[in-house]
Amino acid sequence: MKNNGRTIADTATTVADSAGVIRKHLDAFVTTAPLAESGTRKASETLNGVYERRCENQLVPDPACDDLKKAKDAAADAARLTADVNTVVQDYHGDMTALEKDLVTLQRQARALAKAAPHLSEDLDDAVTKVDALNKGAAKVAKGAGTLHTGLGTAKTGAADLDTGVGKLQTGATDLTGGMYKLVDGSGKLAGGLHDGADQIPDYDKQDRDARTQVMADPVQLASRDLHNAPNYGTGFAPYFIPLSLWVGAMVAYMLIQPLNRRALAAGSSAWRIALAGWLPVAAVGVLQTAALMSVLHWAIGLEMARAAGTVGFLFLVTACFAAIVQWLNARFGAAGRILVLALLMLQLTSAGGTYPVQTSPGFFNALHPFLPMSYVVEALRRLISGGGLGPVWQACAVLAAFTAGALALTALSARRKQVWTLDRLHPELSL
Template identity: 65%
Template sequence: MRSPRLAALELKRFGRGKLPRAALVALLLLPLLYGALYLWSFWDPYGRLDKIPVALVNEDKGATVGGEKLQAGDNIVSGLRESKTFDWREVSPEEARDGVAKGRYYLSLTVPSDFSERVGSSSGENPETGALQVSTNDSNNYIVGQISRSVFSEVRRSASKKTSRTFLDKIFVSFSDIHQKTEKAAEGADQLEDGIGKAKKGAGELATGLGDAKNGSKSLKTGVDKLTTGANDLKSGSKQVADGTQQLADKVNLAAGKVRPFFNEHGKQIGDLSRDIVTASNTMTTDLNKLPERAQKAEDDLRAAAAFASGLYASFCEGGPKADAVKIDCETAKKHVTNMNNAATTAKDFNALVKDHKNVDQLKTHVAALKKMAEDLGEKAPTLGQDLDASVKKINELNKGAKAVAKGASDLHAGLTTAKTGVSSLDTGIGKLSNGANTLSGGMYKLVDGSGELATGLHDGAKKIPDYDKDQRDLRTDVMADPVQLANQAMHKADTYGTGFAPYFIPLSLWVGAMVSYMLIQPLNRRAMAAGASAWRIALAGWLPVAALGVLQTAALMSVLHWGLGLKMERAAGTIGFLLLVTACFTALIQLLNARFGPAGRILVLALLMLQLTSAGGTYPVETSPGFFNAIHPYLPMTHVVEGLRRLITGGDLGVVWTGCAVLAAYTVGSLALTALSARQKQVWKLDKLHPELSL
């Protein structure tokens, strides 16, 4: 009998009675329990996070920053409620702690009382970070804790971004303020440069003026020295005058006592003598008027005579043409020539003195005064006695005044001595001021150059300092608050969590279905073995019915996943065809283990399932597993099944699929060959077959 017929007969056994038919239905639906039911349970868990109760505690008291009220905690709470990430429930801190501990809440988020104050401190002198407090309890659910870390990382990033935007906006506003202040400073530097230029000019003028003042102070010092010397002379002279007037007064008083009787007796003769003096004064005045003419004539005559004498002397005594003709006493002649020259010089000096009208005028004045006094004396001669008394009185007053003058001269000398010291200090001080002014003038030149460089630098700096308007600030704060954006380009993206895990649970379901099927169907067809059929026919007769059931299981599972749960397959036909090959491989491999090892094979099937599940990389990348699982990963069929289904369901390179097909085909053929070998060995009855060590 052929293998397909034997397989059909094996399946017909399930149509005999209700219980076998129920068992057949159970076999067909069993993969749904592992595949569809598992995937359904967490098909889209992230889409239902809003059903997870989470405690939310807002203790933030707010803060005042820059004169504005900041309620960062309320903003966080409002944003969380709008996001609907979890089922947020605002409770007290005590309720949150108790609820997380007892499992009423999976976790809690607490906004501390100083949160706004810390957030607002970023623009102050002592910036601090604001900390959101998260409390989890892994005894409630470990996965929720992992999910919360991702969610709260996003919450923290969003809050940090808002805080950074506020801080950076203030920085950019400060840039604008600095720009404006720098421009004003540059304008001030320009004005400073102009002012320093004027100051430079003034410093130069000051240096020049102090130089002149130094010269003036020097002259003043010299003048005061002279005044001091003169005052000293005046002091001495005035003392002598005072002494003289005292002596004069003494003598006058003494003489007046003797002369007064004479004046009274001889007044008439004195009057006559005075008139004679007036006549003589008139004659003297006439002679004085003729004196310049006569002095000039005398100078000319004496100069001519001196010149003539000098010529004669030269002719006779100094090798002239007459030196040998006449012998004279040259030494005596030289003395006469010298005397004549001296007389000519004296006449010249006298003429100069006469020409200096001061002396002549003074003499004329004195003569006129003498004449006037003589006239007065002539008039007053009769009353000379009385006048003498008046004169004596005046001389006594003169004496008294001379003494006062002497005392004043002494005081003047003392004052000028003090002034001399002050003027000397003034001269020294002005000298220092002059040196300082010269130094200042030189420094002003450098200051002018420096102020010019300062103005230029401030203008250049103002150009380099940015001055952003509101739109530019908003753009830059957005970029700098979140400078790195994650450009997440998902190739062949899985729409749901269940879609991503389907390549892992589908082969698990088919393996379990094949494993349970061989609990009800013999791996080696007893009828074929009893009939002495060939080993290949026996192997195929035991494999085909389970493979057929696997096809039905695959159809049922994929129908429910596609139309029930909404699984979308990028390559639906390829997925179905690949799963049929998977079913053939799994059933052949499980048949081999059951046929070769008997009841112990069921344990090996389960163990092999565990090894494949842990090394296939269906959940986490296999690289995150210990080295043992990495070592067996490439050699187990489920590894290739998971990787192939990922490419077929979500899309991708088909090279992995074709590799998987080759591996699965090799496993299928190899397993069937080894099963045939086991069937041939089973056809020989042995003692251990009659009395097995273990029976299940």
């Protein structure tokens, strides 16, 4: 004991100094915790108010709302952490007060031990008693120091989060400042543009305003104009009924005239000569019919034609074509050909588009329309009687010439076959 007295004295002095340091920091920690909680709470409330004014209560949110929200959240986290630290401090306030008293006692006893240590050998019993008391105080100090260490760890974490949040807050504030400058510049440009636009708005008088109101209320007006107007109902239907009468004339003519001359067939004449001999008389009758028909229509009924000579000449070609077609059907099919002539007339009347546009007819008649001669005759007569371009007229002439040539060729072929007698011709199954 004599040899270790100095060491004990030094150790006791160190313990006393350490207890003083711990007591000093404990006082600072107890005092700072409520202030940290109050400061972080006020910062969080301030940021919440800024965020509500600029982002939640505005029709057009501030461009820096995202950064403000991050800063607001970071401040709220920091406030919660400092609140937790302060709660720990308040919850253990009694223990810390007792710990402070124990530290005072420890410090006093340690200093007393340091003074008495050199004389321990002289008063060993008293030193043992004081060492026991010191041991008990040290145990209490260790327990309080553990609690303090835990609280300091929590405070350290909260302080780090608070530092991070403050950094984010500073960054968001910088961005907000830049955004405010941009907003000010944009507002100035907007004000200037509105001012310039207001200067460019014309000052209309009442008459101009009424006129523009009428235009806005009725911006589109429809104007209709007739091209090549037909003066009456009969003029509009003439292109339909004229070819009908010519077809019926050819059909009746071949009821009276043989399509193929029997004497020429018996004499062995050429097929083309026989076909032309049966066609020319009916074509001549058709020419006379056309002249009589157009005379009655023009002078008796009052039909006015935009191209009278062209109409008459075109009808001569029409009657020649119809005569050739009717001749072939009668020559090829005999008595049954008359029924086919009537059936073909019905098909032409329903698909020619003479009474209404053919596009409104069923698909069957739309398909037949381009393959029947009367379709072209009706369209051409409309241009010749009421006026218009001659493109459809020349097309109709080419089609009718092709039908005429084809029908005469088929009639010549039928005449060639008629020159050969068969049992069917000697004993026909049907005769009219």
